[in-house]
Amino acid sequence: MQLEKLFRMQRGLDQHIEEKHGLQNEDLFERKVLALLVELGELANETRCFKFWSIKPSSEKSVVLEEYVDGIHFILSLGIECGFQNLDYTLDIGPSAASTTEQFLLIYQLVNKFRDTKSEFDFKTLLQSYLHLGTLLGIAYEEMEKAYFTKNEVNYQRQQNNY
16 A cells, blocks of 8 residues: 555645635644544444444445545544654554454544544554454455545545535
């Protein structure tokens, strides 16, 4: 996965949004954290991994993948906010849980820990654990990357259309 390229693309999108909406001098960290948590919930809802009361299957993989890459956008954006875009990243598996549901819960904890510490270590752990969630959901790194590129274009188009 070309994380450097993803960070560059995310930085460009973030700058575009901030300039368009006059947010260059605003601290957006807390809003981005909340956005990530909301996107994580939307992803969990599409996977239905926690819905023990229902027999309805997960949404189609394309829907899950689109929700998944929304989370990547916000994780990268948070890393940029903290100056972590130029670090050396390995695609090691971060902390992992026994089930998809537990991995979601772990990531919620990691988001909040990173929110509190804003540390490089906690950011890397969050990113790696989120990438691992993708693999648990049956998403290959190549699919993540391709879906990120596509969604990044969609996000630019949305800005052009005053989304």
